[in-house]
Amino acid sequence: MDKMYHIGLDDSHGAKYAILPGDPGRVEKIAGYLQNPEFLGQNREYTSWVGELAGERILVMSTGMGGPSTAIGAEELYQTGVRTMIRVGTCGGMAEQVMGGDLVIANGAVRMEGTSKEYVDIAFPAVADFQVTKALEQAAMDLGARFHLGIVQCKDSFYGQHSPDRMPCGKELEEKWDMWIKAGCLASEMESAALYIAAQILGVRAGCILNVIWNQERKKNGLSDPHCHDTSLAIRAAVHAVELLIEKER
Numbered sequence: 001m002d003k004m005y006h007i008g009l010d011d012s013h014g015a016k017y018a019i020l021p022g023d024p025g026r027v028e029k030i031a032g033y034l035q036n037p038e039f040l041g042q043n044r045e046y047t048s049w050v051g052e053l054a055g056e057r058i059l060v061m062s063t064g065m066g067g068p069s070t071a072i073g074a075e076e077l078y079q080t081g082v083r084t085m086i087r088v089g090t091c092g093g094m095a096e097q098v099m100g101g102d103l104v105i106a107n108g109a110v111r112m113e114g115t116s117k118e119y120v121d122i123a124f125p126a127v128a129d130f131q132v133t134k135a136l137e138q139a140a141m142d143l144g145a146r147f148h149l150g151i152v153q154c155k156d157s158f159y160g161q162h163s164p165d166r167m168p169c170g171k172e173l174e175e176k177w178d179m180w181i182k183a184g185c186l187a188s189e190m191e192s193a194a195l196y197i198a199a200q201i202l203g204v205r206a207g208c209i210l211n212v213i214w215n216q217e218r219k220k221n222g223l224s225d226p227h228c229h230d231t232s233l234a235i236r237a238a239v240h241a242v243e244l245l246i247e248k249e250r
């Protein structure tokens with residue numbers, strides 16, 4: 001087959017499982033947890049490596065930031081044979097109990113972004129695959145991580161989250177932010193809703209595990225707000241979850 005237009009890959013990678021960080025700079029680090037890691041290529045925001053785990057080929061590819069590039073990545077990975085997609089990313093805590101350095105496993109996502117609306121009506125939920133989510137939960141437990149499992153909020157504007165007062169529509173952003181918190185959202189990030197909806201429509205599995213960087217709500221409420229930029233724990237949990245899925249499905 002020809003190489004896919006955006007991701008620059010064809011099906012010669014031979015992987016059915018993919019680990020998908022947003023940040024291209026995280027790809028080589030993730031591949032370092034696999035056997036025989038090999039650089040495949042880079043085009044636009046898509047940097048790709050492949051390696052092996054428990055006898056299976058595993059692709060690692062960055063999606064870039066936000067729904068559009070994530071959905072394009074999922075679509076083109078599907079064309080190259082990938083059937084299980086696990087996002088490993090970062091997020092900002094929303095719920096008070098979610099602290100920097102914790103992990104969040106997203107079993108569903110609020111669709112406050114634009115991409116998924118061009119797949120299916122907003123009434124349709126963005127939900128993670130149950131088996132993938134169970135494997136992520138088991139992996140986090142095996143690693144002894146402090147983790148939370150629940151719903152994350154996805155948006156398109158990082159600065160709409162952090163500086164809503166600067167935006168002409170800031171009042172609406174703030175009202176919605178408070179509503180998501182009251183409804184029980186754990187954390188905010190930018191890709192899982194588009195990934196879950198694209199995966200659903202493609203008929204493949206998707207899940208997501210996130211490192212919590214900080215929690216602006218804790219800071220606002222005068223609570224301690226430790227910051228953690230180290231994504232190692234989330235990466236190790238994602239890799240271990242893939243291993244668990246492979247073993248279970250062998």
Ligand SMILES: O=P(O)(O)O[C@H]1O[C@H](CO)[C@@H](O)[C@H]1O
Nearest residue numbers: 021022023065089090189190
């Ligand atoms: O660390 P990644 O995976 O990029 O994820 C988060 O970080 C970016 C914003 O800083 C957004 O992409 C958000 O979803």
Ligand SMILES: O=c1cc[nH]c(=O)[nH]1
Nearest residue numbers: 090091092188189190
């Ligand atoms: O606060 C944050 C941190 C990471 N990613 C986001 O989208 N928001």
